[in-house]
Amino acid sequence: MSEKPKLRFVSFLENVAAVEKNLGIIVRDLSRGDILYLETFGPFSYELTVVDPRERRMTLKCTYGNLPQIPVQLTGSLISYGSSIKEAWLAPGFSPVIFIDGMGEARLAPVKVIHVNGFRVLPVVEGRVN
Numbered sequence: 001m002s003e004k005p006k007l008r009f010v011s012f013l014e015n016v017a018a019v020e021k022n023l024g025i026i027v028r029d030l031s032r033g034d035i036l037y038l039e040t041f042g043p044f045s046y047e048l049t050v051v052d053p054r055e056r057r058m059t060l061k062c063t064y065g066n067l068p069q070i071p072v073q074l075t076g077s078l079i080s081y082g083s084s085i086k087e088a089w090l091a092p093g094f095s096p097v098i099f100i101d102g103m104g105e106a107r108l109a110p111v112k113v114i115h116v117n118g119f120r121v122l123p124v125v126e127g128r129v130n
Contacts, residue, residue: 023122024091025114027056027074036090036116042109046096048074056088060098072098075105090114092123 025036027050036048036058045063056074061067076087077094090096096108114122 024077024086024089024094025116025122027058027088027090028053030116034117036114037118038090038096038108038111039113039115040109041112044109046108048072070100072100075099077111078107 030036030050030053032050032053034050034053036050038046038048040046043064047061047063048058049061049069051057051059051071058072058074059069060072061069074088074090075097076085077089077091077096078085085097086094090111092111092114095110097105098108099105113120
């Protein structure tokens with residue numbers, strides 16, 4: 001039986017006071033094989049499977065259509081309205097930035113909800129369990 005992922009939640013207060021209540025996931029704290037499902041504010045959702053958490057390597061699958069999984073490296077997350085980036089971090093309201101070999105960096109749609117291994121973890125909804 002595999003261990004549950006050890007998640008470390010951090011405040012983004014040190015970078016942007018306006019989002020001090022947002023929590024995030026540090027990808028390096030996840031385990032190989034963990035699956036993140038990102039619901040976005042855009043038309044697509046994404047499934048990221050952790051391959052190497054220390055190097056932030058994952059496979060990305062867009063839930064739209066019949067697109068193949070592609071290997072990516074998570075650079076970090078951008079504030080949707082600015083250019084501040086938090087390395088190896090995912091959080092609701094922020095746009096993940098990925099690096100695709102042979103193509104360069106790509107910015108995904110801002111994240112609305114994050115699920116880890118089938119459980120909704122962010123944003124936290126008071127009085128609700130997953």
